[in-house]
Amino acid sequence: MTEQKATNITWHxxxxxxxxxxxxxxxxxxxxxxxxxxGSGKSTVAREVEKKLFQLGHLVYVLDGDNxxxxxxxxxxxxxEDREENIRRIGEVAHLFTDAGVITLTAFISPYRKDRxxxxxxxxEGQFVEVFVDCALEECEKRDPKGLFKxxxxxxxxxxTGISAPYEEPENPEIKLDTKxxxxxxxxxxxxxxxxEKGIIKTNSxxxxxxxxxxxxxxxxxxxGYV
Amino acid sequence: xxxxxxxxxxxxxxxxxxxGLDGTPFTFLQKQMEEGKMPHFQRMLxxxxxxxxxxxxxxxxxxxxxxxxxxxxxxxxxxxxxxxRKLNPFRVYIPTARNIAVPTIxxxxxxxxxxxxxxxxxxxxxPKEVNGIQISCFLATDLAKAVYxxxxxxxxxxxxxxxxxxxxxxxxxxxKFLKDIHYTYxxxxxxxxxxxxxxxxxxxxxxxxxxxxxxxxxxEQWESGHETYAAEFDKFYNKVDQLVGDxxxxxxxxxxxxxxxxxxxxxxKKEVYxxxxxxxxxxxxxxxxxxxxxxxxxxxxxxxxxxxxxxFINLKGREDEGSVAPGNEYESLRQELMEKIIHxxxxxxxxxxxxxxxxREDLYSGPFYDDSxxxxxxxxxxxxxxxxxxxxxxxxxxxxxxxxxxDDAFFYLRNYDIEPQExxxxxxxxxxxxxxEFPMKEAENFDGSSVLS
Numbered sequence: 001m002t003e004q005k006a007t008n009i010t011w012h013x014x015x016x017x018x019x020x021x022x023x024x025x026x027x028x029x030x031x032x033x034x035x036x037x038x039g040s041g042k043s044t045v046a047r048e049v050e051k052k053l054f055q056l057g058h059l060v061y062v063l064d065g066d067n068x069x070x071x072x073x074x075x076x077x078x079x080x081e082d083r084e085e086n087i088r089r090i091g092e093v094a095h096l097f098t099d100a101g102v103i104t105l106t107a108f109i110s111p112y113r114k115d116r117x118x119x120x121x122x123x124x125e126g127q128f129v130e131v132f133v134d135c136a137l138e139e140c141e142k143r144d145p146k147g148l149f150k151x152x153x154x155x156x157x158x159x160x161t162g163i164s165a166p167y168e169e170p171e172n173p174e175i176k177l178d179t180k181x182x183x184x185x186x187x188x189x190x191x192x193x194x195x196x197e198k199g200i201i202k203t204n205s206x207x208x209x210x211x212x213x214x215x216x217x218x219x220x221x222x223x224x225g226y227v
Numbered sequence: 228x229x230x231x232x233x234x235x236x237x238x239x240x241x242x243x244x245x246x247g248l249d250g251t252p253f254t255f256l257q258k259q260m261e262e263g264k265m266p267h268f269q270r271m272l273x274x275x276x277x278x279x280x281x282x283x284x285x286x287x288x289x290x291x292x293x294x295x296x297x298x299x300x301x302x303x304x305x306x307x308x309x310x311x312r313k314l315n316p317f318r319v320y321i322p323t324a325r326n327i328a329v330p331t332i333x334x335x336x337x338x339x340x341x342x343x344x345x346x347x348x349x350x351x352x353x354p355k356e357v358n359g360i361q362i363s364c365f366l367a368t369d370l371a372k373a374v375y376x377x378x379x380x381x382x383x384x385x386x387x388x389x390x391x392x393x394x395x396x397x398x399x400x401x402x403k404f405l406k407d408i409h410y411t412y413x414x415x416x417x418x419x420x421x422x423x424x425x426x427x428x429x430x431x432x433x434x435x436x437x438x439x440x441x442x443x444x445x446x447e448q449w450e451s452g453h454e455t456y457a458a459e460f461d462k463f464y465n466k467v468d469q470l471v472g473d474x475x476x477x478x479x480x481x482x483x484x485x486x487x488x489x490x491x492x493x494x495x496k497k498e499v500y501x502x503x504x505x506x507x508x509x510x511x512x513x514x515x516x517x518x519x520x521x522x523x524x525x526x527x528x529x530x531x532x533x534x535x536x537x538x539f540i541n542l543k544g545r546e547d548e549g550s551v552a553p554g555n556e557y558e559s560l561r562q563e564l565m566e567k568i569i570h571x572x573x574x575x576x577x578x579x580x581x582x583x584x585x586x587r588e589d590l591y592s593g594p595f596y597d598d599s600x601x602x603x604x605x606x607x608x609x610x611x612x613x614x615x616x617x618x619x620x621x622x623x624x625x626x627x628x629x630x631x632x633x634d635d636a637f638f639y640l641r642n643y644d645i646e647p648q649e650x651x652x653x654x655x656x657x658x659x660x661x662x663x664e665f666p667m668k669e670a671e672n673f674d675g676s677s678v679l680s
């Protein structure tokens with residue numbers, strides 16, 4: 001499916017490039033790739049990060065597994081080949097979004113290491129941030145937000161990651177989250193902190209404090225009658 | 228200016244130790260010394276100059292110390308209060324060292340290769356990567372993030388170093404608060420002595436914040452001779468006096484020794500809520516019945532206030548939803564507010580609340596002038612101007628008993644005989660430059676001048 005069919009084509013660049021768009025937006029284009037089992041919290045964390053970044057004034061967009069399968073990838077199923085093609089298309093879309101200067105969050109199980117590494121290979125150094133949303137299978141199964149584990153155990157869903165299909169953990173993810181131990185706030189905070197450290201979003205002067213720290217300092221100053 | 232006469236000539240190493248006693252008034256120290264309660268400090272008067280000094284307006288530690296550290300007014304250094312505002316969108320935030328727009332003394336000296344140690348100096352959070360050591364001030368929330376270089380964190384943690392006392396206890400449990408004051412102070416000194424002995428330094432600044440904290444919660448009790456707390460107050464300042472004597476002995480005469488505060492203190496008669504006055508007099512309205520802060524201000528509002536006494540006009544083209552046109556309308560509104568506010572009295576006693584009102588152009592100049600308050604109200608002693616909104620009354624007697632004053636800070640310099648003169652904390656960096664015989668390229672930007680020449 002990934003062979004190059006069209007041949008008489010040339011890549012066209014304009015006078016406006018990614019850097020110009022990034023200047024306009026006051027951020028750097030990036031793909032933050034959440035990977036993990038179904039029910040591990042990929043979408044939940046991605047949506048929380050989206051909300052926080054938006055509130056900080058950033059253009060951010062979430063490409064979510066189920067949503068993409070409603071449209072762009074509606075012709076794909078869950079066989080190894082279809083999974084590969086699914087991720088390839090998503091990867092290309094994420095690449096375009098990143099080039100557009102958008103902070104792109106993707107939330108797909110993306111179980112195969114080689115598929116994720118292919119997407120990484122599309123991007124420039126530093127533009128692909130792999131986030132391993134680590135959560136034990138038992139915990140994911142306990143959560144089972146869409147009732148899928150139940151169906152998989154009953155044999156109603158074939159090739160279900162973690163039950164009847166493999167999941168290959170990232171070897172060197174940029175960020176590793178433990179959604180069983182961490183609160184949603186902590187997980188989302190870790191992602192945002194990483195983006196700040198890497199200069200993808202600017203550390204605004206008023207953001208010397210995290211939300212928790214803001215509470216502490218506000219209390220201290222208000223006890224002193226300074227706020 | 229004064230006639231400089233150095234009493235003892237030091238060698239040419241030009242090292243300086245600065246001891247900051249936050250919020251310790253000149254007149255208070257005079258009184259304690261007269262009563263024989265601070266014998267070490269009194270002995271120091273014979274071999275140095277002890278002078279009254281002005282603070283800054285508005286009179287806030289973070290603004291005053293930033294002027295000390297940079298030698299410039301707030302429209303140049305941009306640290307305008309414990310809280311400040313950003314526009315588009317309108318929000319209120321807590322400024323930190325990241326907001327300081329010009330180099331501080333630690334950075335200036337570091338760049339020249341001098342070794343600096345700074346402990347607890349406002350505003351030094353987050354810590355800067357200086358040539359030496361920075362332990363941040365009370366704006367730090369987590370000790371692990373308050374130390375540069377990081378390897379000193381484990382030492383501080385081990386000794387149980389504390390960034391600041393728990394002020395809540397000052398309101399509710401005075402005994403615990405006093406214990407906390409002594410503990411925090413003792414640990415600060417332990418760390419300071421440790422670093423003094425271990426590190427090679429050219430500039431060392433140790434900041435004592437506990438003086439300000441005890442003043443905030445026990446000043447009135449001290450002033451009125453409370454049976455328990457007046458003695459506790461004296462006991463703490465006696466410890467500070469011992470520190471002065473001890474440092475004098477340790478530092479020897481080849482190090483310059485400066486001691487100073489950033490503002491004075493007086494008892495609070497009442498807290499005063501300028502936003503209540505603005506609302507009641509039709510200058511301030513809110514979008515909802517339960518506004519959370521001035522950011523919920525209605526677009527028709529004309530003015531609002533941030534602590535302490537800073538008034539901002541809701542100016543068109545500057546504020547998010549401005550209603551007052553620049554030019555005549557702005558000027559006449561400022562005039563109108565000044566004429567009315569100067570006459571505000573305490574509804575309970577009829578006392579006049581306001582001493583003076585400044586226009587921004589009387590006080591500030593610099594790149595951040597546009598962000599500075601349009602008017603600054605300076606109260607009479609005893610009236611503590613707050614920024615609270617939706618207060619039922621203009622005034623209220625709360626749990627805080629001590630407030631800052633802007634004309635009663637002190638300055639002491641050992642081994643120098645300085646002629647009395649009118650000067651302020653903003654003159655300190657030029658003074659230090661001269662003391663250390665260190666010409667600073669930033670000097671052309673300084674707003675003050677050396678008290679030595």
